[in-house]
Amino acid sequence: MSDLNDRELILELQQGSLDALGELYDRFRNMVYRTALAITGDPEAANDLLQDVFLRLYRFADRIDAQRPLEPWLYRMTANLSYTWVKRRKRWIRPLEDLADWLAGGSRNSPQEAAEMHDDWQRIQQAIAGLPLPQRVVVVLYYLNDLSLQEISEILSVPVGTVKSRLHYGRNSLKRSLGLQGETLLDWNYEGS
Numbered sequence: 001m002s003d004l005n006d007r008e009l010i011l012e013l014q015q016g017s018l019d020a021l022g023e024l025y026d027r028f029r030n031m032v033y034r035t036a037l038a039i040t041g042d043p044e045a046a047n048d049l050l051q052d053v054f055l056r057l058y059r060f061a062d063r064i065d066a067q068r069p070l071e072p073w074l075y076r077m078t079a080n081l082s083y084t085w086v087k088r089r090k091r092w093i094r095p096l097e098d099l100a101d102w103l104a105g106g107s108r109n110s111p112q113e114a115a116e117m118h119d120d121w122q123r124i125q126q127a128i129a130g131l132p133l134p135q136r137v138v139v140v141l142y143y144l145n146d147l148s149l150q151e152i153s154e155i156l157s158v159p160v161g162t163v164k165s166r167l168h169y170g171r172n173s174l175k176r177s178l179g180l181q182g183e184t185l186l187d188w189n190y191e192g193s
Contacts, residue, residue: 010066013058021058024070029054031071031145032078038140039082041129049085053077075147076155079137086133127177135170138163 004012004023012020032053037046056077057064064073128136141147141155149167153160 006070007066010061010064010070013061014064014066018058021054024057025054028070028074032074035075035078035140035145036082038128038144039079039137040085041125045082045085049078049081052081072151072155075141075145075151076157079141079155083133083137123178124174127174130177131170131173135166135173138166139170139174142167 004020006024006027009020009024013024029050033046033050036049036053037043040046040049053074057074064070128139131139137156138152141152142149147155149160149163152163156163
């Protein structure tokens with residue numbers, strides 16, 4: 001079944017195929033898990049949300065337009081469920097060691113370089129955790145998932161201007177939290193600015 005494209009798999013899923021669901025899960029589980037982990041900061045919650053997203057995909061398959069890409073639907077569902085999880089628990093993200101490893105790409109640095117990189121990522125993760133939830137979601141989708149402003153706008157069902165505003169204020173907050181002055185990675189121009 002792996003030779004089927006996403007559209008064909010969605011059509012199969014709409015007919016009740018668990019094999020199609022399994023194939024879609026294999027294709028998109030890392031993306032969904034990373035997004036949920038970055039927003040919630042909790043590996044256990046990210047695993048639960050991963051399962052919930054794919055259960056909802058199965059349950060609501062008949063409502064999915066097979067002619068449209070599946071990724072935006074998955075991002076929207078993951079962001080919404082993660083947002084709800086965080087709000088319901090009213091807690092901040094704790095350090096995301098799994099995310100730090102993923103972001104660092106598992107590179108083979110010296111122990112000292114690895115420790116410094118780990119400390120830097122922990123600081124960044126804590127700064128992201130301190131962002132208001134709407135800014136945190138946009139920062140995660142933009143910087144960690146490399147989505148465009150338009151894609152984020154569609155996923156969150158908010159105007160592009162709102163996405164730009166949240167990204168702007170999120171970057172400024174991160175710069176203040178991290179004590180960064182001058183140009184940094186967060187100063188990269190984004191489309192439409």
